[in-house]
Each structure stands twice: as structure tokens, then as C-alpha cells.
Amino acid sequence: MKVLGISAGREVSNSEILLKAALKAVEGEGHEVAFARLHDYDIKACTGCEVCTWLGRSGKPMRCKYNWDEDDFYSLMKEVDDADGLILAAPAYHLLPPGILGVLVNRLHGFGYSASQANKRQGDPKLRRPVATIAVAGSDWNSLQSPVLNFYGTELICSQMNLVDQLAVTGTPALGIVALKQEHIDRAALLGKRVASQLGDSGPVEYLGDKPEACPICHSDLLVLRDGRLKCAICDVAGDPVIGEDGTIEKVKWDGGIEVSRFSMFGGITHDKAMGDSVKKAKMGYQFTEEDKQKIKEARETWGAYLEPLKPNRDVHN
Known part of the structure; x- marks a missing residue:
């Protein structure tokens, strides 16, 4: 079995170190592991064009308007699709995981993924794949981090909230400072072992976290x-x-x-x-109706003519 780890943090900093500690523990249980730095992937943002949605509604295979060679989205999602489990690690930026994760998740319909689509894939063994998350923050300004990260992780692997474990570490504001806190390294390793214990089983994924928190499903207190x-x-x-x-x-x-x-x-x-x-x-x-179409056309022309958008200016500091 194979577990993929994705880090949305800095290179060899706290998120990555804890993620690799978890992956090493998975490997120690006899499983294959792989690792990706999200910042190495150029992923275009969803524009809301709804090409994927309309293809799905017409019964055709869902895909994004961007072709496979226009960015790195399909390259990363192929790795996700091939994995039997996922561990997602990220720092907290303004109470939340980094925006680059949101950019990735917003594109999932173009791959036919997301928990909202899982209902149409009943019986698919991929729906059972386990997920765990590692949230790293410099302070306690992280109240939205783990709940959103858990959602992103299960959306990424299309698993209907099959969360095995979650680790939230605070007080780590400096590059690599988590290396000085062995208890966090050990806890990340335990998270990895817990993910490994849930691989390949045909039964429901069991939550093995330290405490159930409030929600019985995603184990969030939000x-x-x-x-x-x-x-x-x-x-x-x-x-x-x-x-x-x-x-x-x-x-x-x-x-x-x-x-x-x-x-x-x-x-x-x-x-x-x-x-x-x-x-x-x-x-x-x-x-x-034709009247509806004309009214919308006129409204778009009117509002489109009101206020020209600002243009990017890379000479702003010159």
C-alpha cells in the first residue's frame, strides 16, 4: 500500500519535518511512501467557467478547461489518485491553511473528485482511503486551520471524511524549530502509524485521534x-x-x-x-426566454462598461 504526503509549507521547515516523520513511520510499517511539496507545482486557479460541471451533467467524463499540459494539476492529482492514503501538512496563514491549498481543491471537479461527488461513486474502493492532517502554527491563531485542513484532505482523496488522526502544533514560528521539540516528532510518527493501521481494510475507517473533539464526523470543534x-x-x-x-x-x-x-x-x-x-x-x-437572454446581455454590457478594472503594474516600486 502507498501513502502520499503533501506539504503546503516551506522547504524542510516545520510542516515538512513533521510530515516526513509521519511518512517514515508509515514506511516502518512496511508500506510505500511518496512526498510532494505543493509549492513545486504550478496550479492555475479555477475561473468558475463550469466546463467540468456541465460535462458531468451531460454524462461525459469531467475535466477542466485547462489541458493536462497547461499546468501541473493533473500531474499532482495522478499521484493522489494512485495513493492508498494521504497525509496533508500545512502551516497557518491568517487563521487558515495557505491559499495554494484552496487553489488545488477548487480544481477538483475537473478531476472528478471531491467528497460532494463521492455519493455518485458508491462501491468505489477509493472512497474508503484514510486521511490524516498535520497543522502547524506559530501561535494559537489557528482556530480555522485544522477544520479546513481536514476538509481539504478528505476532499483531495474523495473519501467522505475518512479522517484517521489530526495533529495541531502551536508555538513553532521559526524555520525548523519543531526539530527542538521531540514530543511533536514522536506524535507525528504516531499519526503515521495510525494511518498505516487503516490501510487496505474493507471496514469503516476508524478515527484514532487523541480526543473526538465536538463533531462525530470530522472531529472539529468549529x-x-x-x-x-x-x-x-x-x-x-x-x-x-x-x-x-x-x-x-x-x-x-x-x-x-x-x-x-x-x-x-x-x-x-x-x-x-x-x-x-x-x-x-x-x-x-x-x-x-429570449427576453431573459436580452435582459442579461444588456445588464452585462451596462455593468461591464462601468469602471475599468485596474491592471497589474510590476513597475510600481520604480
């Missing part, structure tokens, strides 16, 4: 308040707080697990219906 109920911001599963005698929240009583989340068949059907209803309301595609 919750939002919607219609008087708590919801996981990532999985959309709902629940109600259980208040202890001291007035604090002891836990959340959830409606269920993966079967009621946005990553389930139920969630996929709900998403598709919502999108379909939006299409009907917006009169998209063939439902446009």
Missing part, C-alpha cells in the same frame, strides 16, 4: 448556531448542547453521524436538489 441549534461548520450535522450542573456545555447531543451529514448519500441528494431548485429559480440554461 460549530455555528443555526435556527437555534448547533451545527458543525464542516459536516452540517446538527445537535443540541447538553448543559451541566455548573451551567457549562458538557457535550453536544448530535442527530446522528455520517448518514445525516453533507458527506452522506442524503447530503448529496439534498445538495443536488438545492442546486436544481436554484437552477429553476434562476431560469438557467434552456429555460431562458
Whole structure:
């Protein structure tokens, strides 16, 4: 079995060091490993053209408008597709993983991947592949980092939130400083062993992290308040707080697990219906009347003529 590690951090710095410690542990369990630095790959940003979406809706193979030789997207995704498990490591930039990860994930529809598409691939053994994440931050300004990183990792491997473990390390602001903290190296190695333990099994992927956190699916503590109920911001599963005698929240009583989340068949059907209803309301595609088309054409011409966009100026400092 093969595990791929992707680092979105600096070369041989904290994210990469911890990732390699995890991969070395996987290798020690008798599995093959591979490693990629995301910054080595030139990946164009999604433009929202919807070529991939319309191809999928027409029953044709999904692909991006960019051909395979126009950037490095397909090169990296071929490595992801060939892997049996994934470990994703990244630093925190402004509370979040680096934007380059978002650029990669935004292109996934062009490869026929993403958890939202997994519902249409029931029975595919690739949906079971395990994922783990390593989040590195200089301080505690990392509240959005692990939840988003976990989502990105499972989207990348199209696994419906098959998270095995997550490691969040803070207090590492300097290049390679994690090398001075053996406990973090050891914990990353444990993460690697946990991923290795979940490879190739036909049963459900088991979460082996230190604590379950709040959400029973993605194990995030990032919750939002919607219609008087708590919801996981990532999985959309709902629940109600259980208040202890001291007035604090002891836990959340959830409606269920993966079967009621946005990553389930139920969630996929709900998403598709919502999108379909939006299409009907917006009169998209063939439902446009000639009057609709003319009105949109005139509006685009009017708004297009208002304000010319700024142009890049690389001589700004000269």
C-alpha cells in the first residue's frame, strides 16, 4: 500500500519535518511512501467557467478547461489518485491553511473528485482511503486551520471524511524549530502509524485521534448556531448542547453521524436538489426566454462598461 504526503509549507521547515516523520513511520510499517511539496507545482486557479460541471451533467467524463499540459494539476492529482492514503501538512496563514491549498481543491471537479461527488461513486474502493492532517502554527491563531485542513484532505482523496488522526502544533514560528521539540516528532510518527493501521481494510475507517473533539464526523470543534441549534461548520450535522450542573456545555447531543451529514448519500441528494431548485429559480440554461437572454446581455454590457478594472503594474516600486 502507498501513502502520499503533501506539504503546503516551506522547504524542510516545520510542516515538512513533521510530515516526513509521519511518512517514515508509515514506511516502518512496511508500506510505500511518496512526498510532494505543493509549492513545486504550478496550479492555475479555477475561473468558475463550469466546463467540468456541465460535462458531468451531460454524462461525459469531467475535466477542466485547462489541458493536462497547461499546468501541473493533473500531474499532482495522478499521484493522489494512485495513493492508498494521504497525509496533508500545512502551516497557518491568517487563521487558515495557505491559499495554494484552496487553489488545488477548487480544481477538483475537473478531476472528478471531491467528497460532494463521492455519493455518485458508491462501491468505489477509493472512497474508503484514510486521511490524516498535520497543522502547524506559530501561535494559537489557528482556530480555522485544522477544520479546513481536514476538509481539504478528505476532499483531495474523495473519501467522505475518512479522517484517521489530526495533529495541531502551536508555538513553532521559526524555520525548523519543531526539530527542538521531540514530543511533536514522536506524535507525528504516531499519526503515521495510525494511518498505516487503516490501510487496505474493507471496514469503516476508524478515527484514532487523541480526543473526538465536538463533531462525530470530522472531529472539529468549529460549530455555528443555526435556527437555534448547533451545527458543525464542516459536516452540517446538527445537535443540541447538553448543559451541566455548573451551567457549562458538557457535550453536544448530535442527530446522528455520517448518514445525516453533507458527506452522506442524503447530503448529496439534498445538495443536488438545492442546486436544481436554484437552477429553476434562476431560469438557467434552456429555460431562458429570449427576453431573459436580452435582459442579461444588456445588464452585462451596462455593468461591464462601468469602471475599468485596474491592471497589474510590476513597475510600481520604480
